[in-house]
Amino acid sequence: MSKIIPVSGFPEWKPGLQVAQERILDVIRTHFRLHGYSPIDTSLVERVESLSAKGGGENEKEIYGLRRLHGLPTDEGSLALRFDLTVPLARYVAQNERELAFPFRRYAIGRVYRGERPQAGRFREFYQCDIDVIGNGTLSLDYDAEAPAIMYEIFSKIGLGDVLIRVNNCKVLRGFLQGFGKDSSLHNSLFSLVDKRDKIGQEELSRIAVEELGLPSDAVESLASFLSTKVPLDAIKETISQLSDNPMYQEGVKELAHVVNKMLELGIPESAIVVDMSIARGLDYYTGTVYETALRNRPEVGSVCSGGRYENLVANFSSRPFPGVGMSIGLTRLVYRLAELKLLKEDEQSFSRVMIANMGSSSAKTASQLAQLLRGAGIACEEYMTEQKLDKQIIFALKKGCTYLLLIGEDELATGSVCVKNLKDRTQKVVPFNDVVQLLV
Amino acid sequence: MSKIIPVSGFPEWKPGLQVAQERILDVIRTHFRLHGYSPIDTSLVERVESLSAKGGGENEKEIYGLRRLHGLPTDEGSLALRFDLTVPLARYVAQNERELAFPFRRYAIGRVYRGERPQAGRFREFYQCDIDVIGNGTLSLDYDAEAPAIMYEIFSKIGLGDVLIRVNNCKVLRGFLQGFGKDSSLHNSLFSLVDKRDKIGQEELSRIAVEELGLPSDAVESLASFLSTKVPLDAIKETISQLSDNPMYQEGVKELAHVVNKMLELGIPESAIVVDMSIARGLDYYTGTVYETALRNRPEVGSVCSGGRYENLVANFSSRPFPGVGMSIGLTRLVYRLAELKLLKEDEQSFSRVMIANMGSSSAKTASQLAQLLRGAGIACEEYMTEQKLDKQIIFALKKGCTYLLLIGEDELATGSVCVKNLKDRTQKVVPFNDVVQLLV
Numbered sequence: 001m002s003k004i005i006p007v008s009g010f011p012e013w014k015p016g017l018q019v020a021q022e023r024i025l026d027v028i029r030t031h032f033r034l035h036g037y038s039p040i041d042t043s044l045v046e047r048v049e050s051l052s053a054k055g056g057g058e059n060e061k062e063i064y065g066l067r068r069l070h071g072l073p074t075d076e077g078s079l080a081l082r083f084d085l086t087v088p089l090a091r092y093v094a095q096n097e098r099e100l101a102f103p104f105r106r107y108a109i110g111r112v113y114r115g116e117r118p119q120a121g122r123f124r125e126f127y128q129c130d131i132d133v134i135g136n137g138t139l140s141l142d143y144d145a146e147a148p149a150i151m152y153e154i155f156s157k158i159g160l161g162d163v164l165i166r167v168n169n170c171k172v173l174r175g176f177l178q179g180f181g182k183d184s185s186l187h188n189s190l191f192s193l194v195d196k197r198d199k200i201g202q203e204e205l206s207r208i209a210v211e212e213l214g215l216p217s218d219a220v221e222s223l224a225s226f227l228s229t230k231v232p233l234d235a236i237k238e239t240i241s242q243l244s245d246n247p248m249y250q251e252g253v254k255e256l257a258h259v260v261n262k263m264l265e266l267g268i269p270e271s272a273i274v275v276d277m278s279i280a281r282g283l284d285y286y287t288g289t290v291y292e293t294a295l296r297n298r299p300e301v302g303s304v305c306s307g308g309r310y311e312n313l314v315a316n317f318s319s320r321p322f323p324g325v326g327m328s329i330g331l332t333r334l335v336y337r338l339a340e341l342k343l344l345k346e347d348e349q350s351f352s353r354v355m356i357a358n359m360g361s362s363s364a365k366t367a368s369q370l371a372q373l374l375r376g377a378g379i380a381c382e383e384y385m386t387e388q389k390l391d392k393q394i395i396f397a398l399k400k401g402c403t404y405l406l407l408i409g410e411d412e413l414a415t416g417s418v419c420v421k422n423l424k425d426r427t428q429k430v431v432p433f434n435d436v437v438q439l440l441v
Numbered sequence: 442m443s444k445i446i447p448v449s450g451f452p453e454w455k456p457g458l459q460v461a462q463e464r465i466l467d468v469i470r471t472h473f474r475l476h477g478y479s480p481i482d483t484s485l486v487e488r489v490e491s492l493s494a495k496g497g498g499e500n501e502k503e504i505y506g507l508r509r510l511h512g513l514p515t516d517e518g519s520l521a522l523r524f525d526l527t528v529p530l531a532r533y534v535a536q537n538e539r540e541l542a543f544p545f546r547r548y549a550i551g552r553v554y555r556g557e558r559p560q561a562g563r564f565r566e567f568y569q570c571d572i573d574v575i576g577n578g579t580l581s582l583d584y585d586a587e588a589p590a591i592m593y594e595i596f597s598k599i600g601l602g603d604v605l606i607r608v609n610n611c612k613v614l615r616g617f618l619q620g621f622g623k624d625s626s627l628h629n630s631l632f633s634l635v636d637k638r639d640k641i642g643q644e645e646l647s648r649i650a651v652e653e654l655g656l657p658s659d660a661v662e663s664l665a666s667f668l669s670t671k672v673p674l675d676a677i678k679e680t681i682s683q684l685s686d687n688p689m690y691q692e693g694v695k696e697l698a699h700v701v702n703k704m705l706e707l708g709i710p711e712s713a714i715v716v717d718m719s720i721a722r723g724l725d726y727y728t729g730t731v732y733e734t735a736l737r738n739r740p741e742v743g744s745v746c747s748g749g750r751y752e753n754l755v756a757n758f759s760s761r762p763f764p765g766v767g768m769s770i771g772l773t774r775l776v777y778r779l780a781e782l783k784l785l786k787e788d789e790q791s792f793s794r795v796m797i798a799n800m801g802s803s804s805a806k807t808a809s810q811l812a813q814l815l816r817g818a819g820i821a822c823e824e825y826m827t828e829q830k831l832d833k834q835i836i837f838a839l840k841k842g843c844t845y846l847l848l849i850g851e852d853e854l855a856t857g858s859v860c861v862k863n864l865k866d867r868t869q870k871v872v873p874f875n876d877v878v879q880l881l882v
Contacts (some may be wrong), residue, residue, distance in 0.1 A: 004491065004536050004758055007520065010484035014540050015547075022480045029524065034816045036793035036823025037462045037840070043451040043566055043643065044485070044552060048510065060511070067508040069521060070501070071487065074559055079448065080510060092453065095445050099455050101790065101840040103827065106456075111485065118515055125484055135827075138559065142826040153816075265806050267813050316444055352477035364583075365706050372708050374592075375475045382477025385583040386544060386576075399479070399542040 007123030009116060011332060016346035016401065019376050021335045025159045028129050028329065032107035035150055037131055040106045042088040042269060045114075050091050053316035056231065060081040063114040081113035085130045085328070093134050094317035103143060104138035109331075122333055125140060134324030135312065139323045144289040145262035147327040151293065151305050152268045154329075160343065162272055162296045163304060167263070167278035169256040170242075170286050170308070173251025176277075177225055185292075189213050194227065195280035202227065208301045231275035233260055238279075252288075259289050265297055272296075287311040301337050305329040348401035351381035354440060355397040356406045358387055363408040370406065370436065372419060377437045381406075388391065398423055404440060450557060450565030452773060454780075462776045465551065467597045468539045469570050473548035475592055478572055480668035481547045483529040485554075491532050494757035497676045498807065500524040503531035503556040520812065522554035526571045526769070527754065529693030534575050535758035543577035544584060550772075564773055575755065580764045582696055585730040585750055586703035588768040592734065592746050595770075601784065602658055603713055603737045604745060608704070609720035609731050611749070613681075617667055617692025617718075619739075621660050630654050635668065636721035639733075652882040672716035693729075700730050703873070707783040713737075731770060742778050746770040789842035795881060796838040799828055799849045804849040811847065811859060811877065818878045822847075839864060845881060 067078040177187040209215040212226035236257040286308035307327030314322035407419040421428040506521040535553040543599040550649035596604035648877030677698040721732040755763035848860040
């Protein structure tokens with residue numbers, strides 16, 4: 001007999017939390033589909049050289065390769081587990097270019113693997129839920145507004161309150177930083193520093209900029225003031241276009257204003273959008289629009305999804321440009337965090353709120369017919385199939401989170417009726433067999 | 442730039458086939474839930490010792506372990522990918538015993554990994570869709586009837602025609618074989634041989650039994666006749682109980698008759714059940730009821746799901762018995778085979794049948810409002826967001842498998858209407874904006 005030691009970083013939920021996660025997944029999947037995104041479910045296994053094609057990067061250091069435990073080795077040595085859903089997408093697009101209709105909208109929901117050091121709250125296996133649109137050659141800026149619109153809908157439906165979408169454009173920040181002289185390594189260092197602003201705070205950011213990067217104090221002040229500029233949605237250009245005459249900056253401002261306008265057109269309310277000059281998100285990846293999000297009334301949950309536009313990703317696999325834009329929900333981290341904060345209902349261990357009691361063999365057939373009737377009407381229900389005292393059956397139903405217990409005893413069998421017990425409010429009524437569906441719908 | 446070489450055995454579908462697979466998955470998931478099964482989604486990664494706990498077996502030889510490509514190794518060496526969903530279930534049940542309500546109904550849909558030699562049509566990564574019920578200590582025989590009832594419902598809904606469920610009980614065959622003397626290794630060899638009967642045929646089976654296993658020819662004849670006994674559902678005991686007086690045989694016959702009776706009670710039509718004395722399914726795994734299936738009008742598809750009852754599985758992880766019964770759909774193989782036989786519709790690359798054309802910036806806002814209206818009514822639709830000639834937009838819509846193209850040109854904008862083109866039958870009509878939902882529902 002083996003002793004079971006849980007593996008840190010490879011999370012598994014108890015049934016109640018798993019049901020909560022499935023409900024969130026259902027909403028995500030439904031809305032991805034409502035917008036015409038194609039489901040793509042690439043293998044979890046990629047060739048090592050595909051994963052390494054980008055060259056360097058933190059994620060690559062954390063790759064898990066496959067190996068053979070027994071038997072003759074074949075090609076396992078060249079295979080590894082994916083660390084995100086974007087590299088597989090790039091590879092898939094390059095490989096299936098002719099089959100796809102561009103702009104190619106795709107969603108992917110799946111697990112990814114990162115060899116982090118095992119420690120509490122760090123995941124080595126986790127779900128990502130991604131939407132991306134990939135253009136063939138070019139991709140209209142209007143698409144940059146769609147992912148946040150879909151994410152807004154999703155979080156409205158999940159019932160955690162409004163999501164707040166912070167949006168920026170990499171060119172704006174990069175262009176602004178170019179105003180501090182020609183030292184591009186300084187720009188890069190400052191860009192990475194700004195990316196950490198949410199974590200370290202503006203004060204620490206300014207200290208590092210002065211003490212470690214040697215930025216003159218007037219430049220630091222100008223940067224601090226820039227990063228915290230309040231930008232009204234209806235006057236983006238008017239508010240920030242005069243802050244720098246750098247051409248990249250000007251292009252970024254124009255794009256940003258266009259994308260925000262389109263976000264409003266796609267139905268995101270004004271109150272859910274914040275233009276935030278301090279969103280940087282990864283130096284070598286995103287090239288235009290970038291998004292970061294939080295729950296308005298639950299900022300402690302942290303980022304619920306994020307993303308942006310990239311111009312060069314598929315370029316690792318194809319000689320032609322395939323620009324893209326997308327967002328990703330880190331589902332496992334989100335569910336973990338929501339559970340930690342007790343924001344999820346975890347008392348339902350299945351999708352059924354109805355249990356049909358076992359009242360012995362004389363009513364077994366009728367009980368099964370009732371179950372089939374309910375399921376035919378879309379009502380999930382579970383038949384208790386063990387002969388057992390009723391109080392034990394009630395304990396079972398309560399443990400699973402059922403609300404209704406249906407009984408067909410001798411009286412009900414004789415009169416063609418069903419006793420419907422509400423286990424939550426402890427009431428019960430006897431109704432004709434054919435009226436049960438209507439009562440429970 | 443990397444050259445992309447597909448990895449044999451790790452299948453990926455084109456969007457049209459992926460949509461077809463997702464539709465099948467939706468049906469499977471819906472019906473698993475309708476019956477009150479808890480969703481459990483264990484990690485793909487298990488400890489090597491958990492996977493090896495059963496001791497030996499073909500699957501174990503094919504285990505893929507993890508290894509570190511870069512960075513400091515931690516515990517990867519003791520981790521490996523699961524080869525089925527049943528071993529993880531056993532481990533999960535032992536680990537979470539107190540949280541679970543028994544009999545514990547669980548469903549799992551996920552990928553498993555087997556290091557087969559790479560060759561066409563052999564999968565090293567594939568989806569399984571499993572339902573199992575696990576009892577704590579004991580499990581009523583009635584549960585043996587539920588999994589096939591659910592599978593019957595699922596295949597009815599998928600629209601591939603009726604599934605034919607062949608059912609047997611291991612004790613029947615094992616008991617019968619004991620009639621050939623006390624040599625238990627002969628019983629085992631014969632049992633394994635019968636398990637191959639579908640593949641090799643009765644003639645070859647008889648030849649091997651005589652020539653290789655040395656079974657007397659009268660015993661071979663008796664076995665052949667036994668294996669092809671026609672057993673009417675309403676007279677199982679009467680037909681076969683006198684064929685052997687072995688106690689295990691008699692117990693098996695009793696169980697088989699009980700389970701078939703319950704299967705009928707749970708709504709499986711008589712025409713979908715065949716009692717088949719030749720179903721063996723794995724010597725050391727199943728201990729009672731066993732099922733094998735096929736599509737009635739498409740036998741060439743092969744087995745679509747299978748399973749049975751096991752008494753000892755969780756025993757590798759717990760000192761107490763947790764008997765179980767379940768069935769599994771080998772989804773990847775099924776979809777591959779259906780596609781090969783051209784039995785799946787693969788021309789829809791997303792879940793949207795409706796595309797809203799891009800008619801320029803003047804109607805962009807109205808077009809977005811229309812999209813939101815449709816989605817609010819549950820109608821998936823895609824907005825074309827690139828300014829492009831209409832014929833190119835139509836080509837895009839057709840490639841994705843859309844039926845409807847909605848246009849809001851100057852006239853429609855002025856009159857508050859929408860032009861609805863049916864791309865399949867090449868008709869079109871102009872309807873008021875608010876009537877579009879009704880037309881497309």
